[in-house]
Amino acid sequence: MTLDRRGFLKLAATGTAVAAGSLAAAEAGASTGASAHDAANAFGVLVDTTLCIGCRKCEWGCNQANDLPKRERADFDDKTVLETHRRPDVTAFTVVNRVAAPPEVRQAAFAKIQCMHCVHPACASACIVGALRKQPEGPVTYDAWKCIGCRYCMVACPFQIPAYEYSRALEPRVMKCSFCFDRIVKEGRQPSCIENCPEEALTFGRRDDLRALAHAKIAANPDRYLDHIYGESEVGGTSWMYLAGVDFARADLPPLDNQAPPVLTETIQHGVFKNFVPPVALYGLLGLVMLSHRRRDGETGEEE
Amino acid sequence: MSGHHAAPVRTPFLTRGSAAVLAVALIGIAVYLSRMLLGLGRFTNLTDQWPWGIWIAIDVATGVALAAGGFTSAALVYIFGRERFHPLVRPALLTAALGYTFVVIGLLADLGRWYNVWHPMLPSMWQGNSVLFEVGMCVMVYLCVLYIEFVPIVVERFKGKVALRGALAGLNRPLEGILRLADATLSRFIWVFIIAGVVLSCLHQSSLGTLMLIAPAKMSPIWFTPVMPALFLMSAIAVGFPMIIFESMIASRSFGRPAEMHLLSGLARMIPFLLGVYALAKVADLTLRDAWPHVFAGGAQSTMFLIELIGGVLLPLALASMERIRRSPAGLFVTATLIVLGVALNRINVFLVAYRPPFTETTYAPAIFEILLTSGLIATLVLVYRAAVLVFPVIPAPESAPAEHLSRVNVPVRIAPAAAGVFQPTDGTES
Structure with missing residues (x-):
């Protein structure tokens, strides 16, 4: 288990780690009994914009x-x-922006943005061929081979993350952060961006551990942080979560509902197709109406 | 019984008007082929912020909505037994078949990997959570249904008359056999496809309205509503008959015939109810969601919505409610046109105007090539329609002219009794 040692050491240094540590341990212990890859146990990242x-x-x-x-x-x-102000594009899966902050806020710093790897991603729900997929380990991955290039994922993404290789005549791809899927799942390493962070602004670990860590950090430094973990519940939760000292919207993290966008569309979709009962019922109903008119008129040549 | 029969229209394919349309079509086809070979970037103003443009909003979304005459007329005549409107079914069916064909052609232009368009058919790639998957599958199956529904018209035109010459002469017997087989089976089972077409239409017309619900944070509250699928279905049903009227009156004028007012006015009598249901639902939805402040907030979105609601729904609703308007060719045409434009504007609004990405660095306006391709596709559709009604018995023969004289001289066609009874009830008036 790739537990986040650095995060916990740092926390210990603040002298307030005991409660949080036990909470994290309890949650981690509780979840080991379940599937090794359940959502709470999947990988995540905590971005502390005040340290960047x-x-x-x-x-x-x-x-x-x-x-x-x-x-x-x-x-x-x-x-x-x-x-x-920059946004990720086809040449960069992640970019760092200065967080425009009011002068009285000392901790205003920088924010790295990339795919948030939503717990219930709108892009994957939208994808017509399942090219975008939420992996049990946390990453939302893209299989270019399946992709038909409809770009519905780009319409769906609440964070406006996927970019498209419009200039490529053949084999254009949707471009976005893969959470270094192969690297973290097959090689057991951390994502490249995190390995290169010198300030421990990025913490890699199990999502539930990171939530506990974030709550502990807020509790330890209420002056430094807003009392909110961005991504803990936005759009149903994201694998990448953020701490900040100023309004998250300044860090390209827009205010979003806590309901995952696919909940509405999938409810409608599966309601309309529930065991194919509604379409078949409509078919039967229309058939009966048709039959009644034919019987009455006796003209539309069934007998011919 | 209607006492009508459809016949191929006898008129030259190329006139001054259709030549102009042909020019637009050829430009569009050239742009289309270039785009397929050279990629999206050179031909569109699409960006990472604006991934969908007019090729989706007009070619696909509006195209599907305006092809609704096909299933609404089929339902009216075959399911609800309004036989007197039978002459309007074939033109509507042809419009729908061509409309959906061009929806698919237009969609291909928008797909980055258009050569992968068949992927959603592979069970290994099925994605039942995707609204687009459902729309795609329904449209594909419905397109097949529309072609099947068109087969009896082909049978009527060619059965017993297949006479290929030269090297192809050997195909005459097999082709004749296929036509006879199609005639024998379809006349018995066509009802299966007719009902299926209506069900499939209800499904994907509404699902088109579910598409944008995946992006609540990007959509203007003026349009974003969980009942959007219902509004899309209601508006599709409401636009079906106006589209038939719009198109019939243009065709009549183009072929130098009087408008079929006796039929069209009758069809228009249903508009106040169908459009009224849509208008009521739209107004009630805005009221229940407390969205009126957004409507009157000013700005481009408010303006576009007000044009859509007043010019495209309420005004034509008022006009269609007046019998005097419905009976006057000019009044009826204006009314039908307003409804058609209103629903088209609704689709454009939902897919383009309502969409506001959070980090907007640019705005979207279609590139000249996007406009040329879209107008080229529409022009090509019009020309294929014209060619089809010159070859196949689609448009009702003018009442005044005896049917025999309408068959084209070079291809001796007798107006045969209907191949499939469902499609054209025989009434013994054939020559």
Whole structure:
């Protein structure tokens, strides 16, 4: 089990880790009895925007680990890009932005954005061929081979994350962070961005442990953090969760409902097709109406 | 009994008007082929913020809605037994068959990997949670149903008259056999497909309205409502007859015939009820959701909604409620056109105007190539329709002219008794 040691050590240093540690241990213990890959036990990341210094090393790590246009390390030393608001695109699965903060907030810092790997992802629910999939380990992965390029996932994503290779004539792909799926699941390593973070602003671990950690951090430093873990319940929860000292919307984390978007569409969808009863019932009803008119008119040649 | 029969229209394919349409079509086809080879980026203004543009909003969403004349007329005549409207079924069926064909052609242009369009048919890739999957499967099956429903028209036109020459002459007997077999089976089982077509239409017309519900945070509260699928179905049903009227009156004018007012006015009598149900549902939905403040908040979205509601629903509803308007060709045409445009605008509003991504860095306006491709597809559809009604017995023969004289000189066609009784009840008036 890839428990998050760094996070807990850090927490211990604050001297308030006891309660949180036991809570995390209790929750982790409780969930080991269930499926090894149930949602609570899946991997997640806690992003502490108050610790981020905007060094862009995560961007560099992402660039190196993924099938992206390769760039020099020196490119990522350029801090002037932080002056403009950026979004992930087909060349970068993650970007760091300066969090515009009011002057009285000292802790306003930087926020890394990437795919949030929702617990109940709208993109995967939308995908017509199941190219986007929520893996039991947490990542939302993309299988380009299945994709037909309809871009409904991009319409569906509440965080506006997937980018599209419009300029490619053949085999254009949906481009987004894969949570370094192969790396964390097959190699047992941490995502590349996290391995490259020098400030421990990014904490990798089991989602439930991270929730406990985040609550403990807030409890330990109520002045530093807003009393809210972004992604704990937004859109039904996300694998990547955020702590911040200023309004999350400033860090490109929009206010969202706690209901996962697919709940509405899937309820409608499965209601209409419940065991195919409604369509078959409609068919039967229309058939009866048709029959009644034929009987009455006796003209529409069944006998011909 | 209607005492009518459909016949191929005798008129030259190319006129000055259709030549102009042909020019638009050819440009569109050139853009289409280029886009398929060179990718989306060069031809569209689509971005990561605006992944869907007019090819989805107009070619697909509006295309499906405006093809609703097919299932509404089939339901009216075959299921609800309103036989007098029988002459309107074939044109509506042809419109639907062509409309859905062009929906698929248009959708292909929008797919980044159009060559993978068959993937959703593979059971290994079925994704039952996807609204788009359901829409796609329903549209595909419905398209097959529409073609099957069209077979009796082909049978009527060619059965007993297959006379290929030269090297193809050997195919005459097999083709004749296929037509006879189709005639024998379909005349007995066509009802299966007619009901299936109505059920499939109800399913995917409503599901198109579920599509955008996956993005609640990006949708304007003016349009976003959990009952959007119901509103989409109601509006599809409401636009079916107006679309038939709109198209019939244009066809009549194009072929130099008087409008079939006796039928169309009768059809229009149902509009106040069908459109009224939609209008009532729309207004009630806004009221129950307390969404009126958004409607009157000003801005582009408010304006577009008010145009849609007043110009596309309430005004034509008022017009259609007046018998005097329904009986006047000009009044009826204006009314039907307003409803058609209103539903088209609703689809454009839902898929484009209502959509506001959270991190908007650009706005979307269609690129010139997007417009050329869309207009090219519409022009091509119009031309294929024109060609089809010149070849097949689709449009009712003018009452004044004896049917024999309408058959084309070079292809001797006798107006045969209907191949499938359901499609054309024989009434003994055939020559």
